Amino acid sequence: MISEKDFWYILAESHELKKDQLKACELFNDWLVLFRDKNGKACVLEDRCLHRTVQLSKGRVHNGHLQCGYHGWVYDGSGEVVQIPSEGPEMITKKKCAKTYDVIEQDDYIYVRLNSKPEIETKPFVMPSYKKKGYTTIRLQNTFENNVTNCAENFVDIPHTTFVHPKIFRDPGNEQLEAEVTRQKGHVKVTYLGEKKNFGLFSWFLNPKGSDIGHTDEFFMPNVTTVNYWFGGEKHFIITSQSIPLKDNKTLVYTDLTYNYGIWNYFSRPIIRKHGQAIIDQDIVILRDQMKGIEKYGTNFSYSPCDIIHTYIESIQKEIQEGRDPGLLPDRTSRIKFWI
Structure with missing residues (x-):
């Protein structure tokens, strides 16, 4: 069945999301957190830490990683937990991954799609005459x-x-x-x-x-x-x-x-x-x-x-x-x- 969540929606203007910044967003009553990874790519996770369900948007971004403000769990752009401070500096062997969403940056807008396997395939709307000569x-x-x-x-x-x-x-x-x-x-x-x-x-x-x-x-x-x-x-x-x-x-x-x-x-x-x-x-x-x-x-x-x-x-x-x-x-x- 087709769903409204099959389509692409703007979460932010590109200039609003600078390096080491994050943005709390809401879409269809869902909480999302937006940040840029170490390569500058916009990423969207569910705004919920896997540990104790604190909003990740209350934390911070450092070197392209998102750190929860409660116990310091660290997530990369793919949603994978890459560090749990209480377990020491060793690499985690058991992977944990937050829910992620598809993102496209186009026309200086950042778009998200909530359904990763949509019933119909769509693309973000192309803004008419944006940055066209004379406009x-x-x-x-x-x-x-x-x-x-x-x-x-x-x-x-x-x-x-x-x-x-x-x-x-x-x-x-x-x-x-x-x-x-x-x-x-x-x-x-x-x-x-x-x-x-x-x-x-x-x-x-x-x-x-x-x-x-x-x-x-x-x-x-x-x-x-x-x-x-x-x-x-x-x-x-x-x-x-x-x-x-x-x-x-x-x-x-x-x-x-x-x-x-x-x-x-x-x-x-x-x-x-x-x-x-x-x-x-x-x-x-x-x-x-x-x-x-x-x-x-x-x-x-x-x-x-x-x-x-x-x-x-x-x-x-x-x-x-x-x-x-x-x-x-x-x-x-x-x-x-x-x-x-």
Whole structure:
């Protein structure tokens, strides 16, 4: 059966894990400890000493080895116990090994996969245009008090933007949009048609001529969303979010704001960071409020026709949670119209 633990999830940014440092992490309620071995390779162990179950993350790293802070048991990057101080300096003859996990370092993120023998073979998501010539990326980390599915749906949802992000992102403008929504092989793609305006404070900069805007939103199972805007064929802005399930209703989101504004890349950086974080802060509040409602009343949602994006994402998530491959769902394409 397929499991959410078959997929790759970000544990940290590469720069956060320097030599002789460690990082305590949480994923699906599991405790993990992250450190670099003597060769600089990122390693992940279960955050539990085999001796007396103290968290290894309360210990220290020295010369690529992780030492428990209670009785000093020492682990290498493969999880093997290489020293027990109370037994003296002699090499241990009876091997003991902590639980380890698969790790990949890619795009300056450190990814982990909890299932060592997954039902389906996957790779970490490749961050769009990261370090591509002409592009700049700003990275943000934020914690949401909601689950992965609701976070992902929020990140590709347009109707909420005029109510949650007025002025900063969009203004209510009585503008009708049309979109084509496709679900295929665990992937949902929304292509918006005829969008030309309504970007709040920055309409004058992003699309001063009122040209057609290229806009796509995408969801990649089980936790990645991307939003692409092409303004006038010259400016390109990408929002990529990876939602990491810490607990049932607590999600850590890594957000890449990647853009190509030509000569304006450097000057716009502090503005993009400030306003990008302001938009996320507003989403944190509304998603927290949503979860409070769900905890009281459950998930008996009502849907409108433009919510087909949500239902496609939820259908994929349901397949994973029930152990089935979402790639086997029938392909679907819908056309929708809605007002913002």
